Amino acid sequence: MRDDRPFGGVDPPAAVFFYSRDRTAEHPERHLVDYAGILQADAYSGYNRLYAPERSPGAITEAACWSHGRRKFFVLAVVAANARERARGKTSAIAPLALEAVKRIDVIFDAEREINGLPADKRLAFRRARVAPLVFVLEEWMRAERARLSRHSDVAKAMDYMLKRWSAFARFLDDGRICLTNNAAERELRGVALGRKSWLIAGSDRGDERAAVMYTLIATARLNGVDPQAWLADVLARINDHKITDLAALLPWRWAAERESRKLAA
Structure with a gap:
């Protein structure tokens, strides 16, 4: 998924969903076979x-997600299990x-x-001036504290x-296009995760692939502030x-612009 909303991108935001029947590496490799850019994800x-580096058409640049990194500390600082224990009248150390x-x-x-x-250039300038020192201090502190911990420690x-x-x-400190997190993609996947509790099955791999196409269309419309139901109808x-040669005119952002111009003309 690509979401330009966190920064002033030139192109309209868009989402693309792919279906995989399992979590083996062959699937992301197939989905991104022709891609050589930035991938922000977990580990x-x-x-x-x-x-x-030897990958063709080129190595993908890895950008880690700070929400995933933060979450591991947050779980230890305010552990979900501790919350359950407190509900039972017990207390746990943080x-x-x-x-x-x-x-x-x-x-x-x-x-x-x-x-x-x-825009990306302004984000980069701000990060170099204001964010980079914070990241540098965090790294120094973390390495110093890590040296004192056992490798078996959860915090370690x-x-x-x-x-x-x-x-x-x-x-992200060297590229204004990179976001701090991949939360935008995670948010769009939330609907899939919640839906699984209500749906039965798609029926087949082809059914799942069609569902991925529908998710792509609906999520892209929403990212562009377009009502998916009105647009699809x-x-x-x-x-x-x-015209089959001008299907791009039906993309959500172009559809919305055309609809607005028709309203103004009327």
């Missing part, structure tokens, strides 16, 4: 070969280092909110998740008589 090992890590990472998140919606494991991938976590009613 799923199925992406590893995409980052290989990991002080994990809480401190969350606080330091939240300062970076707060700074990033100031540049939401700005949370730190290792970030420190072992630090170049990928820090990559209008497009399906007109597409049979529309």
